[in-house]
Amino acid sequence: xxxxxxxxxxxxxxxxxxxxxxxxxxxxxxxxxxxxxxxxxxxxxxxxxxxxxxxxxxxxxxxxxxxxxxxxxxxxxxxxxxxxxxxxxxxxxxxxxxxxxxxxxxxxxxxxxxxxxxxxxxxxxxxxxxxxxxxxxxxxxxxxxxxxxxxxxxxxxxxxxxxxxxxxxxxxxxxxxxxxxxxxxxxxxxxxxxxxxxxxxxxxxxxxxxxxxxxxxxxxxxxxxxxxxxxxxxxxxxxxxxxxxxxxxxxxxxxxxxxxxxxxxxxxxxxxxxxxxxxxxxxxxxxxxxxxxxxxxxxxxxxxxxxxxxxxxxxxxxxxxxxxxxxxxxxxxxxxxxxxxxxxxxxxxxxxxxxxxxx
Numbered sequence: 001x002x003x004x005x006x007x008x009x010x011x012x013x014x015x016x017x018x019x020x021x022x023x024x025x026x027x028x029x030x031x032x033x034x035x036x037x038x039x040x041x042x043x044x045x046x047x048x049x050x051x052x053x054x055x056x057x058x059x060x061x062x063x064x065x066x067x068x069x070x071x072x073x074x075x076x077x078x079x080x081x082x083x084x085x086x087x088x089x090x091x092x093x094x095x096x097x098x099x100x101x102x103x104x105x106x107x108x109x110x111x112x113x114x115x116x117x118x119x120x121x122x123x124x125x126x127x128x129x130x131x132x133x134x135x136x137x138x139x140x141x142x143x144x145x146x147x148x149x150x151x152x153x154x155x156x157x158x159x160x161x162x163x164x165x166x167x168x169x170x171x172x173x174x175x176x177x178x179x180x181x182x183x184x185x186x187x188x189x190x191x192x193x194x195x196x197x198x199x200x201x202x203x204x205x206x207x208x209x210x211x212x213x214x215x216x217x218x219x220x221x222x223x224x225x226x227x228x229x230x231x232x233x234x235x236x237x238x239x240x241x242x243x244x245x246x247x248x249x250x251x252x253x254x255x256x257x258x259x260x261x262x263x264x265x266x267x268x269x270x271x272x273x274x275x276x277x278x279x280x281x282x283x284x285x286x287x288x289x290x291x292x293x294x295x296x297x298x299x300x301x302x303x304x305x306x307x308x309x310x311x312x313x314x315x316x317x318x319x320x321x322x323x324x325x326x327x328x329x330x331x332x333x334x335x336x337x338x339x340x341x342x343x344x345x346x347x348x349x350x351x352x353x354x355x356x357x358x359x
Contacts, residue, residue: 021254025241026220030251031163032294033170033226033233035334039255039294044160047141048239051214051222052084052107053162054149059100059178060169061129062115068097068174072118078110083150083216085110086195098191104178105195107213112148123147134161137168151218159237166211166224166235179210179226201225204245205252209233213244227252230261232292258297265291265324271338272307274321279313279344285322286341293326293334302327307338315344 021040029044031037038044071093079090086108088094094102096118102111113123120126123146130144145155157165169175182202184195201208207228214222220240225248227234236251238244265271265287273284285307295301307322315321322338 021250023238023241023247023251024243025238025247027159027240028238028247028251029159029163029236030255031160031167031235031237033167033235035293036164036167037294037333038160039234039259040251041160044163044237045141045158047156047158049151049155049216049219050149050157050162050239051151051216051219052109052149053212053214053222053224053237053239054144054147054155054157055103055107055112055214056162056165056169056212056224057130057133057144058112058115058147059104059175060165060172061126061133062096062100062119063172063174064133065129066096066115066119068095068100070096070118072096072099072114074110074114075117077123078113078117081109081113081148083109083148086193088114092192094192097189101178101181101184101189101191101195104212105181105184105197105199107198109148109150112146116147137164139164149214149216149219151216159239162224162237162239163235166226166237167233169211170226170233170235176209179212199223200245201248205249207252211235223248225252229255229259229294232261232294255294259294260297261292262295263290263292264303270341271305271324272322274307274311276315276344277310277312278346279315280346281342281344283311283315283321283344284341285338287324287336288339289336291324291336299328301333305338313344313346315340317341317343 027043027046030040074088074092076090084107086102086106088110099111099115102108116123116126134142139161142157142161145152182197186194199213210226211224221244222239223244225236236248238247241247267290269287270284273282275282304325319340320337324336325332326334
């Protein structure tokens with residue numbers, strides 16, 4: 001059993017006419033990168049081809065398993081790949097770091113093959129790592145067959161999964177450095193050549209700081225964007241979207257016009273306490289992070305606080321002993337665990353004896 005307390009947070013902002021917007025994409029989503037809350041969606045869990053937005057996963061796997069300073073030789077397979085390329089020649093030797101810039105700024109399919117061979121030993125082994133990482137991230141509508149995104153019937157994802165991948169990628173400082181770069185001079189990092197970013201959204205939305213374009217016959221035009229709203233990162237994904245730049249800007253404007261960020265808790269705030277059966281002391285429960293959430297104008301969240309009605313010693317500092325769950329229109333949209341702020345060890349036998357006598 002658990003104890004549940006219900007609190008309601010209501011804003012009194014003027015009601016904005018925000019019934020929704022018409023976005024001409026086959027599927028789309030806007031997600032708060034931190035909370036993973038959805039601010040807009042259209043067929044966001046539909047399984048579709050994703051073209052070169054695949055490369056977001058490619059770079060993440062390379063950063064997880066690779067060494068940025070490793071030298072990689074361009075193979076015949078890499079140099080001969082079709083589609084979008086940097087133009088690497090067979091026998092060229094580059095660092096993994098440079099290949100990642102070629103992958104994300106120039107959408108180089110040749111870079112994706114070279115990265116796969118340099119990190120995984122082969123394209124096939126690297127793809128296995130991609131699928132393992134997808135499982136680790138909890139992606140439910142994704143399967144990878146290639147590291148570049150050229151059409152394959154067994155290679156697919158969804159707008160929602162791509163947003164989750166990107167939200168995870170945004171936690172990596174070097175990933176952000178790559179995708180936020182508009183132009184990189186070869187002398188900046190000691191590269192073999194300079195790189196110009198083909199992602200126009202970086203120029204169209206000043207607050208945009210990434211991430212990746214894509215296009216194939218099956219996937220159509222695709223775009224994954226990250227953009228700052230009130231200092232918080234929002235991921236916007238549009239797939240099979242002819243007017244990808246325009247529609248991304250439309251979604252961004254919709255979010256700016258209809259959402260505000262509200263701070264609900266500060267890291268370390270004591271939310272409640274809990275008695276520990278057989279323990280020395282009652283334990284306080286705290287929130288272990290600042291909670292800023294996007295809140296729709298005129299909307300509200302109901303907050304349910306849950307904790308066990310009985311906990312037995314020993315309790316260790318950091319143990320999760322409850323949750324804060326935010327609800328919107330009766331549906332859970334965000335939850336955060338509550339942690340014990342201190343230990344509660346078993347009471348010694350002498351104390352137990354006197355406690356029983358006095359009671």
